[in-house]
Amino acid sequence: MQNSLLTKYSGAVPRYTSYPTAPHFHEAIDCGKYAQWLQAITAKERVSLYLHIPYCDRLCWFCACHTKHTLKYEPISIYLESLKKEITTVGALVSRDAAVTAVHFGGGSPTMLRPDDMINLMASLRAAFRFADDVEISVEMDPNDLDEPRYDALAAIGMTRASLGVQDFHPEVQKAINRIQTFEQTKSVVEAVRTRGVHSVNCDILYGLPYQTETTVAETVKDILSLAPDRIALFGYAHVPWMKKHQTMIKEEVLPGLEERFAQMNLAASMLVEAGYEPVGIDHFALPTDSMGIAAREGHLRRNFQGYTDDAAEALIGLGASSIGQLPQGYVQNMPATGEYQRMADAGSLPVVRGIEVSDDDRLRRRVIEEIMCRFSFSFADLKAEFGHAVDAIIMEAKAFAQSNQDGICLIEADRFLITEAGRPFARTIAAVFDSYLSTGKGRHSIAV
Structure with missing residues:
Protein backbone atom coordinates (compact mmCIF):
# COMPACT_ATOMS: atom_id res chain seq x y z
CA MET A 1 0.00 0.00 0.00
CA GLN A 2 2.78 2.46 0.96
CA ASN A 3 4.62 1.89 -2.33
CA SER A 4 1.47 2.54 -4.33
CA LEU A 5 0.92 5.80 -2.44
CA LEU A 6 4.54 6.75 -3.04
CA THR A 7 4.19 6.27 -6.77
CA LYS A 8 0.90 8.13 -6.89
CA TYR A 9 1.70 11.15 -4.72
CA SER A 10 5.40 11.86 -5.19
CA GLY A 11 5.13 13.91 -8.36
CA ALA A 12 6.90 17.24 -8.90
CA VAL A 13 5.25 20.03 -6.90
CA PRO A 14 6.45 23.28 -5.27
CA ARG A 15 8.06 23.35 -1.83
CA TYR A 16 5.61 26.09 -0.82
CA THR A 17 8.01 28.44 0.89
CA SER A 18 5.77 31.13 -0.59
CA TYR A 19 2.37 31.40 -2.19
CA PRO A 20 2.08 32.34 -4.98
CA THR A 21 5.35 30.58 -5.74
CA ALA A 22 8.37 32.23 -7.37
CA PRO A 23 7.68 31.10 -10.99
CA HIS A 24 4.64 33.40 -10.93
CA PHE A 25 6.56 36.56 -10.00
CA HIS A 26 6.55 39.16 -12.78
CA GLU A 27 8.29 42.39 -13.78
CA ALA A 28 5.29 44.64 -13.07
CA ILE A 29 6.43 44.74 -9.45
CA ASP A 30 9.29 47.22 -9.62
CA CYS A 31 11.38 49.39 -7.34
CA GLY A 32 8.65 52.04 -7.15
CA LYS A 33 6.08 49.57 -5.90
CA TYR A 34 8.58 48.07 -3.48
CA ALA A 35 9.42 51.51 -2.08
CA GLN A 36 5.73 52.05 -1.32
CA TRP A 37 5.55 48.72 0.49
CA LEU A 38 8.65 49.50 2.56
CA GLN A 39 7.30 52.92 3.53
CA ALA A 40 4.05 51.31 4.66
CA ILE A 41 5.78 49.23 7.35
CA THR A 42 4.41 50.57 10.63
CA ALA A 43 5.90 50.92 14.09
CA LYS A 44 3.77 47.99 15.24
CA GLU A 45 5.25 45.60 12.69
CA ARG A 46 8.24 43.38 13.36
CA VAL A 47 10.90 43.14 10.69
CA SER A 48 13.15 40.24 9.73
CA LEU A 49 16.24 40.74 7.55
CA TYR A 50 17.79 38.19 5.21
CA LEU A 51 21.23 38.92 3.72
CA HIS A 52 22.49 36.86 0.80
CA ILE A 53 26.21 36.28 0.31
CA PRO A 54 26.33 34.66 -3.17
CA TYR A 55 29.89 33.30 -3.05
CA CYS A 56 31.54 30.00 -2.15
CA ASP A 57 35.18 28.96 -2.23
CA ARG A 58 34.05 25.56 -3.48
CA LEU A 59 30.95 24.64 -5.46
CA CYS A 60 28.94 21.80 -3.96
CA TRP A 61 27.35 19.93 -6.84
CA PHE A 62 24.12 19.18 -4.97
CA CYS A 63 23.44 22.84 -4.19
CA ALA A 64 20.45 24.66 -5.71
CA CYS A 65 21.21 28.07 -4.19
CA HIS A 66 22.08 31.26 -6.07
CA THR A 67 25.85 31.26 -5.64
CA LYS A 68 29.10 31.34 -7.57
CA HIS A 69 32.57 29.95 -7.02
CA THR A 70 35.52 32.23 -6.29
CA LEU A 71 38.99 31.72 -4.89
CA LYS A 72 39.65 35.48 -4.78
CA TYR A 73 38.35 37.80 -2.09
CA GLU A 74 38.22 40.93 -4.23
CA PRO A 75 34.79 40.14 -5.77
CA ILE A 76 33.41 39.64 -2.27
CA SER A 77 34.82 42.97 -1.06
CA ILE A 78 33.25 44.79 -4.02
CA TYR A 79 29.93 42.99 -3.49
CA LEU A 80 29.84 43.94 0.20
CA GLU A 81 30.17 47.63 -0.65
CA SER A 82 27.12 47.35 -2.92
CA LEU A 83 25.25 45.38 -0.27
CA LYS A 84 25.89 48.11 2.28
CA LYS A 85 24.55 50.69 -0.16
CA GLU A 86 21.36 48.67 -0.57
CA ILE A 87 21.07 48.43 3.21
CA THR A 88 21.28 52.23 3.44
CA THR A 89 18.71 52.71 0.65
CA VAL A 90 16.22 50.27 2.16
CA GLY A 91 16.77 51.49 5.72
CA ALA A 92 15.93 55.07 4.68
CA LEU A 93 12.46 53.89 3.58
CA VAL A 94 11.59 51.84 6.68
CA SER A 95 10.31 53.52 9.83
CA ARG A 96 12.89 53.58 12.61
CA ASP A 97 10.02 52.71 14.94
CA ALA A 98 9.73 49.24 13.37
CA ALA A 99 11.90 46.78 15.28
CA VAL A 100 14.19 44.22 13.63
CA THR A 101 13.62 40.98 15.54
CA ALA A 102 15.64 38.56 13.37
CA VAL A 103 18.64 38.68 11.02
CA HIS A 104 19.71 35.73 8.88
CA PHE A 105 22.95 35.51 6.91
CA GLY A 106 22.61 33.00 4.07
CA GLY A 107 24.39 32.04 0.92
CA GLY A 108 26.54 30.87 -0.57
CA SER A 109 28.92 30.89 2.38
CA PRO A 110 28.56 33.87 4.74
CA THR A 111 31.44 32.51 6.80
CA MET A 112 33.78 33.31 3.88
CA LEU A 113 33.62 36.94 5.01
CA ARG A 114 36.71 38.25 6.70
CA PRO A 115 36.24 39.06 10.39
CA ASP A 116 36.38 42.84 9.92
CA ASP A 117 33.88 42.62 7.06
CA MET A 118 31.42 40.66 9.23
CA ILE A 119 31.64 43.32 11.92
CA ASN A 120 31.36 46.22 9.46
CA LEU A 121 28.36 44.64 7.74
CA MET A 122 26.54 44.30 11.05
CA ALA A 123 27.43 47.91 11.88
CA SER A 124 25.79 48.98 8.60
CA LEU A 125 22.63 47.09 9.52
CA ARG A 126 22.45 48.60 12.97
CA ALA A 127 22.97 52.08 11.50
CA ALA A 128 20.11 51.61 9.03
CA PHE A 129 17.55 49.78 11.20
CA ARG A 130 16.44 49.71 14.84
CA PHE A 131 17.22 46.36 16.40
CA ALA A 132 15.10 44.82 19.15
CA ASP A 133 17.01 44.05 22.33
CA ASP A 134 16.30 40.32 21.90
CA VAL A 135 17.09 40.15 18.16
CA GLU A 136 17.96 36.66 16.90
CA ILE A 137 20.98 36.54 14.61
CA SER A 138 21.52 33.32 12.65
CA VAL A 139 24.34 32.41 10.28
CA GLU A 140 24.76 29.58 7.78
CA MET A 141 28.22 28.12 8.35
CA ASP A 142 30.74 26.13 6.31
CA PRO A 143 33.24 24.44 8.65
CA ASN A 144 35.93 24.68 5.98
CA ASP A 145 35.87 28.49 6.18
CA LEU A 146 36.15 28.89 9.92
CA ASP A 147 39.03 29.87 12.16
CA GLU A 148 39.38 31.53 15.56
CA PRO A 149 39.21 35.15 14.30
CA ARG A 150 35.99 34.36 12.40
CA TYR A 151 34.46 32.68 15.46
CA ASP A 152 35.30 35.77 17.48
CA ALA A 153 33.78 38.04 14.83
CA LEU A 154 30.58 35.99 14.80
CA ALA A 155 30.41 36.35 18.57
CA ALA A 156 31.03 40.10 18.22
CA ILE A 157 28.05 40.55 15.86
CA GLY A 158 25.83 38.76 18.38
CA MET A 159 25.19 35.45 16.60
CA THR A 160 22.60 33.47 18.55
CA ARG A 161 21.92 30.60 16.13
CA ALA A 162 24.30 28.61 13.93
CA SER A 163 23.24 26.44 11.00
CA LEU A 164 25.60 23.82 9.60
CA GLY A 165 25.14 21.90 6.38
CA VAL A 166 26.25 18.32 6.92
CA GLN A 167 24.52 16.34 4.14
CA ASP A 168 26.27 12.95 4.73
CA PHE A 169 29.57 12.02 6.37
CA HIS A 170 30.29 9.02 4.14
CA PRO A 171 33.46 9.72 2.03
CA GLU A 172 32.04 8.25 -1.19
CA VAL A 173 28.93 10.40 -0.93
CA GLN A 174 30.95 13.51 -0.10
CA LYS A 175 33.23 12.97 -3.07
CA ALA A 176 30.24 12.52 -5.38
CA ILE A 177 28.75 15.87 -4.31
CA ASN A 178 32.08 17.73 -3.99
CA ARG A 179 31.49 18.44 -0.31
CA ILE A 180 34.37 17.16 1.81
CA GLN A 181 33.60 17.79 5.47
CA THR A 182 34.61 15.46 8.26
CA PHE A 183 32.71 14.72 11.43
CA GLU A 184 35.63 16.12 13.42
CA GLN A 185 35.39 19.45 11.57
CA THR A 186 31.68 19.63 12.24
CA LYS A 187 32.10 18.75 15.90
CA SER A 188 34.74 21.46 16.34
CA VAL A 189 32.36 24.09 14.92
CA VAL A 190 29.53 23.06 17.25
CA GLU A 191 31.85 23.21 20.25
CA ALA A 192 33.34 26.55 19.20
CA VAL A 193 30.02 28.36 18.73
CA ARG A 194 28.57 26.97 21.93
CA THR A 195 31.64 28.13 23.82
CA ARG A 196 30.88 31.62 22.50
CA GLY A 197 27.31 31.61 23.75
CA VAL A 198 25.27 30.42 20.78
CA HIS A 199 22.06 28.99 22.23
CA SER A 200 20.74 27.11 19.19
CA VAL A 201 22.56 24.90 16.67
CA ASN A 202 20.92 23.48 13.55
CA CYS A 203 22.32 20.71 11.35
CA ASP A 204 21.09 19.87 7.84
CA ILE A 205 21.03 16.25 6.68
CA LEU A 206 20.22 15.23 3.11
CA TYR A 207 18.81 11.95 1.83
CA GLY A 208 18.58 10.87 -1.79
CA LEU A 209 22.20 11.78 -2.56
CA PRO A 210 24.42 9.77 -4.93
CA TYR A 211 25.68 6.51 -3.44
CA GLN A 212 23.64 7.03 -0.29
CA THR A 213 22.14 3.96 1.35
CA GLU A 214 20.10 3.43 4.48
CA THR A 215 23.35 2.41 6.18
CA THR A 216 25.19 5.65 5.34
CA VAL A 217 22.18 7.73 6.32
CA ALA A 218 21.89 5.91 9.65
CA GLU A 219 25.60 6.43 10.35
CA THR A 220 25.32 10.14 9.60
CA VAL A 221 22.26 10.53 11.83
CA LYS A 222 24.03 8.70 14.64
CA ASP A 223 27.04 11.02 14.34
CA ILE A 224 24.82 14.11 14.30
CA LEU A 225 22.91 12.95 17.36
CA SER A 226 26.18 12.71 19.26
CA LEU A 227 26.50 16.49 18.82
CA ALA A 228 23.00 17.08 20.30
CA PRO A 229 21.99 19.92 17.95
CA ASP A 230 18.88 21.82 18.97
CA ARG A 231 17.33 21.46 15.51
CA ILE A 232 17.82 19.08 12.62
CA ALA A 233 16.57 19.58 9.07
CA LEU A 234 16.08 16.40 7.04
CA PHE A 235 15.87 17.41 3.39
CA GLY A 236 15.46 15.31 0.29
CA TYR A 237 18.04 16.14 -2.37
CA ALA A 238 16.35 18.12 -5.15
CA HIS A 239 17.89 17.11 -8.47
CA VAL A 240 17.13 20.03 -10.79
CA PRO A 241 19.93 20.09 -13.41
CA TRP A 242 17.73 22.07 -15.81
CA MET A 243 17.92 24.93 -13.29
CA LYS A 244 21.36 24.35 -11.74
CA LYS A 245 23.81 23.22 -14.42
CA HIS A 246 26.49 22.13 -11.97
CA GLN A 247 24.14 19.35 -10.84
CA THR A 248 24.94 17.65 -14.15
CA MET A 249 28.18 16.65 -12.39
CA ILE A 250 26.06 14.20 -10.40
CA LYS A 251 25.33 11.06 -12.39
CA GLU A 252 21.65 10.23 -12.25
CA GLU A 253 22.31 6.49 -12.38
CA VAL A 254 23.94 6.62 -8.91
CA LEU A 255 21.04 8.43 -7.30
CA PRO A 256 18.78 6.33 -5.06
CA GLY A 257 15.43 5.36 -6.54
CA LEU A 258 12.14 6.67 -5.20
CA GLU A 259 11.54 3.76 -2.82
CA GLU A 260 15.11 3.94 -1.50
CA ARG A 261 14.77 7.71 -0.92
CA PHE A 262 11.56 7.11 1.00
CA ALA A 263 13.18 4.38 3.08
CA GLN A 264 16.13 6.66 3.89
CA MET A 265 13.77 9.43 4.98
CA ASN A 266 11.69 7.15 7.19
CA LEU A 267 14.75 5.57 8.79
CA ALA A 268 16.32 8.93 9.62
CA ALA A 269 13.04 10.32 10.94
CA SER A 270 12.46 7.32 13.20
CA MET A 271 15.99 7.60 14.62
CA LEU A 272 15.50 11.29 15.38
CA VAL A 273 12.15 10.75 17.09
CA GLU A 274 13.57 7.85 19.10
CA ALA A 275 16.35 10.18 20.26
CA GLY A 276 13.82 12.64 21.65
CA TYR A 277 13.40 15.10 18.80
CA GLU A 278 9.89 16.28 17.97
CA PRO A 279 8.77 16.35 14.31
CA VAL A 280 8.25 19.87 12.98
CA GLY A 281 6.35 20.11 9.70
CA ILE A 282 7.42 17.80 6.89
CA ASP A 283 11.20 17.85 7.29
CA HIS A 284 12.39 19.41 10.56
CA PHE A 285 12.99 18.04 14.02
CA ALA A 286 13.61 19.97 17.23
CA LEU A 287 14.35 19.31 20.86
CA PRO A 288 11.32 20.05 23.05
CA THR A 289 13.17 23.00 24.59
CA ASP A 290 13.99 24.65 21.25
CA SER A 291 11.91 27.64 20.18
CA MET A 292 10.92 25.95 16.90
CA GLY A 293 9.71 22.88 18.76
CA ILE A 294 7.73 25.11 21.12
CA ALA A 295 6.25 27.04 18.18
CA ALA A 296 5.15 23.78 16.54
CA ARG A 297 3.48 22.53 19.72
CA GLU A 298 1.73 25.83 20.40
CA GLY A 299 0.55 26.30 16.80
CA HIS A 300 2.79 29.27 15.94
CA LEU A 301 5.05 27.59 13.39
CA ARG A 302 5.49 29.61 10.18
CA ARG A 303 6.88 28.90 6.73
CA ASN A 304 8.74 31.34 4.48
CA PHE A 305 11.66 31.40 2.05
CA GLN A 306 13.97 30.20 4.80
CA GLY A 307 11.73 27.16 5.32
CA TYR A 308 10.17 26.47 8.71
CA THR A 309 10.63 29.22 11.25
CA ASP A 310 9.41 30.51 14.58
CA ASP A 311 10.03 34.06 13.31
CA ALA A 312 6.76 35.98 13.70
CA ALA A 313 7.87 39.11 11.80
CA GLU A 314 5.25 40.62 9.50
CA ALA A 315 7.87 41.85 7.04
CA LEU A 316 10.82 39.83 5.72
CA ILE A 317 13.22 42.11 3.87
CA GLY A 318 15.65 40.41 1.49
CA LEU A 319 19.01 42.11 0.94
CA GLY A 320 21.62 41.10 -1.62
CA ALA A 321 21.60 39.59 -5.09
CA SER A 322 18.64 37.23 -5.76
CA SER A 323 17.17 37.79 -2.27
CA ILE A 324 13.41 37.49 -1.92
CA GLY A 325 11.36 39.63 0.43
CA GLN A 326 7.89 39.01 1.81
CA LEU A 327 5.79 41.96 2.90
CA PRO A 328 2.08 42.20 3.76
CA GLN A 329 1.33 43.42 0.22
CA GLY A 330 3.29 40.74 -1.64
CA TYR A 331 6.71 39.42 -2.66
CA VAL A 332 9.74 40.99 -4.31
CA GLN A 333 12.97 39.56 -5.68
CA ASN A 334 16.29 41.32 -6.23
CA MET A 335 18.33 41.06 -9.40
CA PRO A 336 20.03 37.61 -9.33
CA ALA A 337 23.07 38.55 -11.47
CA THR A 338 25.65 39.98 -9.07
CA GLY A 339 27.16 42.45 -11.57
CA GLU A 340 23.81 43.99 -12.47
CA TYR A 341 22.72 43.90 -8.83
CA GLN A 342 25.83 45.88 -7.88
CA ARG A 343 25.20 48.44 -10.62
CA MET A 344 21.64 49.02 -9.39
CA ALA A 345 22.57 49.15 -5.70
CA ASP A 346 25.53 51.45 -6.33
CA ALA A 347 23.22 53.88 -8.15
CA GLY A 348 21.05 54.12 -5.04
CA SER A 349 18.19 52.20 -6.62
CA LEU A 350 16.24 49.37 -5.05
CA PRO A 351 17.57 46.38 -7.05
CA VAL A 352 14.16 44.71 -7.38
CA VAL A 353 13.37 43.11 -10.74
CA ARG A 354 10.19 41.14 -10.16
CA GLY A 355 7.57 40.14 -7.64
CA ILE A 356 3.85 39.69 -7.15
CA GLU A 357 1.12 41.54 -5.29
CA VAL A 358 -1.11 39.13 -3.40
CA SER A 359 -4.87 39.19 -3.84
Missing part, protein backbone atom coordinates in the same frame (compact mmCIF):
# COMPACT_ATOMS: atom_id res chain seq x y z
CA ASP A 360 -7.46 38.34 -1.20
CA ASP A 361 -7.76 34.87 -2.73
CA ASP A 362 -3.97 34.50 -2.61
CA ARG A 363 -3.95 35.38 1.09
CA LEU A 364 -6.64 32.82 1.82
CA ARG A 365 -4.96 30.05 -0.14
CA ARG A 366 -1.58 30.96 1.33
CA ARG A 367 -3.02 30.50 4.81
CA VAL A 368 -4.54 27.13 3.85
CA ILE A 369 -1.27 25.92 2.33
CA GLU A 370 0.77 27.14 5.31
CA GLU A 371 -1.60 25.38 7.70
CA ILE A 372 -1.20 22.15 5.72
CA MET A 373 2.59 22.45 5.60
CA CYS A 374 2.94 23.42 9.28
CA ARG A 375 0.06 21.65 11.03
CA PHE A 376 -1.27 19.08 8.52
CA SER A 377 -4.81 20.46 8.90
CA PHE A 378 -6.92 23.58 8.75
CA SER A 379 -10.09 24.62 10.54
CA PHE A 380 -13.05 25.84 8.52
CA ALA A 381 -14.27 27.95 11.48
CA ASP A 382 -10.89 29.64 11.99
CA LEU A 383 -10.64 30.48 8.30
CA LYS A 384 -14.19 31.89 8.26
CA ALA A 385 -13.43 34.08 11.26
CA GLU A 386 -10.52 35.60 9.35
CA PHE A 387 -11.66 35.57 5.72
CA GLY A 388 -15.46 35.42 5.87
CA HIS A 389 -17.58 33.78 3.17
CA ALA A 390 -14.65 33.65 0.74
CA VAL A 391 -13.74 30.45 2.57
CA ASP A 392 -16.83 28.67 1.22
CA ALA A 393 -15.05 27.81 -2.05
CA ILE A 394 -12.07 26.37 -0.16
CA ILE A 395 -14.37 24.27 2.01
CA MET A 396 -16.02 22.86 -1.10
CA GLU A 397 -12.61 22.03 -2.61
CA ALA A 398 -11.44 20.39 0.62
CA LYS A 399 -14.58 18.28 0.98
CA ALA A 400 -14.55 17.25 -2.66
CA PHE A 401 -10.91 16.13 -2.47
CA ALA A 402 -11.41 14.24 0.81
CA GLN A 403 -14.55 12.50 -0.44
CA SER A 404 -13.03 11.53 -3.77
CA ASN A 405 -9.78 10.27 -2.28
CA GLN A 406 -9.80 6.52 -1.70
CA ASP A 407 -6.26 6.23 -0.36
CA GLY A 408 -6.85 7.42 3.20
CA ILE A 409 -4.41 10.33 3.04
CA CYS A 410 -6.92 12.94 4.29
CA LEU A 411 -10.38 13.28 5.78
CA ILE A 412 -12.94 15.75 7.06
CA GLU A 413 -13.26 15.61 10.85
CA ALA A 414 -15.95 17.89 12.33
CA ASP A 415 -15.16 21.26 10.71
CA ARG A 416 -11.52 20.45 9.97
CA PHE A 417 -9.61 19.20 6.93
CA LEU A 418 -7.07 16.76 8.29
CA ILE A 419 -4.13 14.93 6.73
CA THR A 420 -3.77 11.44 8.16
CA GLU A 421 -0.49 9.86 9.30
CA ALA A 422 -0.37 7.97 5.99
CA GLY A 423 -0.74 11.23 4.10
CA ARG A 424 1.82 13.35 5.96
CA PRO A 425 4.77 12.42 3.69
CA PHE A 426 2.71 13.79 0.81
CA ALA A 427 1.74 17.12 2.39
CA ARG A 428 3.28 19.09 -0.50
CA THR A 429 1.13 17.16 -2.98
CA ILE A 430 -2.00 17.72 -0.89
CA ALA A 431 -1.18 21.43 -0.52
CA ALA A 432 -0.96 21.63 -4.32
CA VAL A 433 -4.69 20.79 -4.50
CA PHE A 434 -5.37 24.33 -3.23
CA ASP A 435 -2.83 26.05 -5.53
CA SER A 436 -4.82 27.95 -8.15
CA TYR A 437 -1.65 28.83 -10.11
CA LEU A 438 -0.20 25.36 -10.54
CA SER A 439 -2.30 24.47 -13.56
CA THR A 440 -0.71 27.29 -15.56
CA GLY A 441 2.36 25.06 -15.96
CA LYS A 442 4.87 27.77 -15.06
CA GLY A 443 8.02 26.43 -13.43
CA ARG A 444 9.50 22.96 -12.97
CA HIS A 445 9.71 21.46 -9.51
CA SER A 446 11.47 18.71 -7.60
CA ILE A 447 9.73 15.51 -6.55
CA ALA A 448 7.56 15.71 -3.44
CA VAL A 449 9.32 13.01 -1.37
